Amino acid sequence: MSVTDEQLSASAVATAAGLSESWAWKARDQGVLHEPHFEDAVVALRVYAFVSQIVWPGNRRPRSARQDLELWQSSAVEAARQAVDDPYTTPETALWVLEDSVRIVTTPAQRAAFDLEHLDGRVAFRIPIGRWIAELPDAIGALPRRRRRSPKTTT
Numbered sequence: 001m002s003v004t005d006e007q008l009s010a011s012a013v014a015t016a017a018g019l020s021e022s023w024a025w026k027a028r029d030q031g032v033l034h035e036p037h038f039e040d041a042v043v044a045l046r047v048y049a050f051v052s053q054i055v056w057p058g059n060r061r062p063r064s065a066r067q068d069l070e071l072w073q074s075s076a077v078e079a080a081r082q083a084v085d086d087p088y089t090t091p092e093t094a095l096w097v098l099e100d101s102v103r104i105v106t107t108p109a110q111r112a113a114f115d116l117e118h119l120d121g122r123v124a125f126r127i128p129i130g131r132w133i134a135e136l137p138d139a140i141g142a143l144p145r146r147r148r149r150s151p152k153t154t155t
Contacts, residue, residue: 007036008140016042016139023049030069032077039136040084046132047080047095056099057123076102080129093130098122106130
């Protein structure tokens with residue numbers, strides 16, 4: 001589902017994601033956002049902002065210490081980024097994040113099966129990426145024209 005082929009600035013990605021620009025800079029420094037930015041970066045940034053704040057039960061994390069992305073966090077961001085163009089993604093698609101894995105489920109049947117097979121008392125987070133993806137056209141359409149980047153052309 002491609003909303004636009006237009007490149008977005010890091011500031012526009014943050015605005016479309018409903019986040020402050022500081023999240024875009026943090027994501028860039030962590031290797032989550034790289035030029036050029038398109039609509040998949042908006043969803044990736046939203047997921048990054050969410051998963052970077054998760055501290056699993058039993059783990060301690062000093063607030064002032066710099067936190068590198070863990071594998072499960074990178075996996076969650078990339079799964080969300082890929083879901084943007086996946087033809088099976090619907091507004092009901094959800095990204096389940098567990099301490100050791102991530103999983104995308106689309107249908108209520110998949111959601112129930114995942115719950116029965118994988119959760120069983122485990123801590124998990126369900127991120128509504130399908131809804132976020134469905135909101136992309138409106139979020140990008142609402143951006144002021146100056147916050148978008150025109151594609152570079154070479155002659």
